[in-house]
Amino acid sequence: MLRADQRLQSTMQVRPTSLRPLWLAPLLVGAALAPWPLAAQPAPPAPPSPPSAPSVTELRVDVDGGYSPAVLEADSAHPVRVVFVRHDRGPCTREVVFPALNVRRTLTTGQATAIELGALQPGEYEFRCGMNMLRGTLRVRSVAAAPTPTPLPTPAPPLARPIAR
Numbered sequence: 449m450l451r452a453d454q455r456l457q458s459t460m461q462v463r464p465t466s467l468r469p470l471w472l473a474p475l476l477v478g479a480a481l482a483p484w485p486l487a488a489q490p491a492p493p494a495p496p497s498p499p500s501a502p503s504v505t506e507l508r509v510d511v512d513g514g515y516s517p518a519v520l521e522a523d524s525a526h527p528v529r530v531v532f533v534r535h536d537r538g539p540c541t542r543e544v545v546f547p548a549l550n551v552r553r554t555l556t557t558g559q560a561t562a563i564e565l566g567a568l569q570p571g572e573y574e575f576r577c578g579m580n581m582l583r584g585t586l587r588v589r590s591v592a593a594a595p596t597p598t599p600l601p602t603p604a605p606p607l608a609r610p611i612a613r
């Protein structure tokens with residue numbers, strides 16, 4: 449057994465050195481010709497998330513006898529995650545409800561509770577405490593409205609001045 453292993457090892461040691469240039473050559477040529485991502489593919493670490501998935505809009509709401517902020521803004525192009533961080537211990541804020549979305553969650557004092565709402569249609573979504581006393585609003589802009597923060601200042605049209613002279 450030992451001998452067989454030794455023989456195997458010795459043949460394996462001999463082989464690569466004699467064959468390496470032969471089979472490496474096309475690989476090296478290929479690597480040189482291929483675009484980098486392809487050439488680097490054998491490297492183990494893969495990107496953590498597919499780039500096509502839209503990033504999540506995460507909104508934090510501090511809960512302390514009320515919602516702060518009480519008005520949240522998101523857009524319809526991105527899934528929305530609202531993270532409620534409850535600080536108070538009153539019974540009022542124990543639950544949060546998004547009636548239109550059929551979401552009801554219990555909030556634990558001293559903890560963050562993330563609620564995934566997914567991508568939402570444009571509009572206003574009310575959220576409130578379980579007793580319907582405290583209220584907040586999640587505003588979802590339409591995607592089309594999103595990329596218009598400040599319109600580019602259009603230069604004043606040049607005076608119709610003849611270039612003469």
Ligand SMILES: [Cu+2]
Binds near residue numbers: 541579582
């Ligand atoms: Cu309440």
